[in-house]
Amino acid sequence: MIYKIPKGFSLLEVVISLAVLSIGVLGLVKMQAYMEVKSENALKTLDALYLAEKKLELFQTRSLSGGSGTIAYNSIITTPSEAIPISGITMTRKITVMDNEPVSGAKKINVIVSWQDRRDVTQNVSLDTVISKYSEFD
Incomplete structure (x- = not known):
């Protein structure tokens, strides 16, 4: 029996x-x-989370700085959006305060940090906390 040895590939196989x-x-x-894109969104989300946590930490400790005193409970109010330039993008931060939510004598604070991604879609991070008017700082 004689076997044929293939000499190469045909043009169709190569294509x-x-x-x-x-x-x-x-x-x-x-x-x-x-x-x-996902990596860029993750980095911006981390920046936004850091900003929101930093602002909430001020409210939770009610500390302006070690030497200048504390934030009074009555002075915690809703603020308009504030633009924050970070690493070539502009993030906005908004603080919403709801009195007597969820319980009487407390303020619910919602911090929202938002930004535009590369497709001009608004992304945001939102953190909530509740502050009682009965605190060791007052």
């Missing part, structure tokens, strides 16, 4: 293998772009 390889490479490029 099919190039098509499969190019589809795989395009998938990798798209995944890399997707991961870059």
